[in-house]
Amino acid sequence: MNLLKKNKKLTLYLSISILILIFFISLFVGRFSLNIKEVMNNITQLLSGKNLSELKSNNWNVFYYIRLPRIILVIAVGAALSATGSVYQSIFQNPLVSPDLLGVSAGAGFGVALGMLAGEGSLYLIYGLSFIFGVIAVFMTFFISKLSKAQSVMTMVLGGIVVSSLFNAMLSILKYLADPLDELPGIVFWLMGGFSRVGWQEVKFILPLIIVGIIIIYFMRWYLNVMSMGDEEATSMGLNVKFIRIILILFSTFMVASSVAATGQITWIGLVIPHMARFLVGSDHKIMIPQSIILGSSFLLIMDNIARTLTSAEIPISIITAFIGAPFFAYLLITRRNSGWD
Numbered sequence: 001m002n003l004l005k006k007n008k009k010l011t012l013y014l015s016i017s018i019l020i021l022i023f024f025i026s027l028f029v030g031r032f033s034l035n036i037k038e039v040m041n042n043i044t045q046l047l048s049g050k051n052l053s054e055l056k057s058n059n060w061n062v063f064y065y066i067r068l069p070r071i072i073l074v075i076a077v078g079a080a081l082s083a084t085g086s087v088y089q090s091i092f093q094n095p096l097v098s099p100d101l102l103g104v105s106a107g108a109g110f111g112v113a114l115g116m117l118a119g120e121g122s123l124y125l126i127y128g129l130s131f132i133f134g135v136i137a138v139f140m141t142f143f144i145s146k147l148s149k150a151q152s153v154m155t156m157v158l159g160g161i162v163v164s165s166l167f168n169a170m171l172s173i174l175k176y177l178a179d180p181l182d183e184l185p186g187i188v189f190w191l192m193g194g195f196s197r198v199g200w201q202e203v204k205f206i207l208p209l210i211i212v213g214i215i216i217i218y219f220m221r222w223y224l225n226v227m228s229m230g231d232e233e234a235t236s237m238g239l240n241v242k243f244i245r246i247i248l249i250l251f252s253t254f255m256v257a258s259s260v261a262a263t264g265q266i267t268w269i270g271l272v273i274p275h276m277a278r279f280l281v282g283s284d285h286k287i288m289i290p291q292s293i294i295l296g297s298s299f300l301l302i303m304d305n306i307a308r309t310l311t312s313a314e315i316p317i318s319i320i321t322a323f324i325g326a327p328f329f330a331y332l333l334i335t336r337r338n339s340g341w342d
Contacts, residue, residue, distance in 0.1 A: 073207070077259045107135075
């Protein structure tokens with residue numbers, strides 16, 4: 001472990017190798033056993049110019065239309081949640097905050113439920129309302145913070161708690177009004193989190209948004225190093241702290257909202273993974289952000305494999321992440337000397 005801490009690039013490369021290994025293992029893990037030789041033969045035929053529509057077999061259909069898009073989206077969502085968690089913890093100088101800090105998850109979740117009731121399951125309406133209410137939640141938090149006489153980071157955090165409570169109450173109203181036999185189960189299971197309903201349509205819609213957000217955060221990682229030292233220090237170095245914070249929060253909001261729209265609310269990833277990254281490579285965001293992204297993708301991929309193979313019926317993934325994330329985070333709190341925040 002000491003060797004890994006000293007050689008941060010070695011740690012990052014090792015994490016990437018582990019993610020690649022988990023990716024390939026995940027493709028062939030599941031209740032339907034795939035014939036690896038047949039799948040590889042189909043891939044070879046595609047690369048040689050054969051039309052995709054000509055490949056018709058149970059093995060190929062499960063591999064290409066179910067597992068591959070699911071695993072790609074799991075990696076993307078894990079990267080998005082862990083990256084936004086790292087951003088929030090740095091710009092608010094608080095190691096105990098997560099992507100739902102500003103009410104984003106609650107607002108996006110309300111948008112999902114509203115879309116399911118108003119649009120009869122239209123994916124585009126669900127995604128659109130999730131984005132809209134996620135952004136509305138952020139602006140409500142900013143508005144509350146601006147109205148307060150004590151305009152500080154902690155005021156914004158408390159404003160986020162207020163907004164989350166408001167949207168959770170509105171979500172409860174929608175659940176109360178929903179048809180208990182038809183609409184309510186869909187809302188509940190969607191918000192519990194899971195990847196069982198995703199396919200290439202969700203990947204094509206969500207993946208570009210997440211990629212753009214991660215690129216923006218990656219290229220602004222130097223600003224995160226400065227802002228984590230405090231607003232006064234960052235301002236003295238010539239940074240427009242408020243503008244940079246708004247940009248980072250907005251792109252983080254889009255990533256969280258898109259993740260909630262596609263997969264429901266997935267807890268603990270954005271809180272625990274940044275701590276794991278700091279434990280391994282320290283708090284320098286130049287390498288901590290990539291490390292957090294890789295760890296988040298690997299962790300969520302393992303959790304998804306457990307969720308879809310542990311029992312005959314798929315378990316909502318937030319249950320798995322909470323059972324593993326909560327004890328692990330308790331361990332991190334007990335050993336906080338090594339968390340990178342002291």
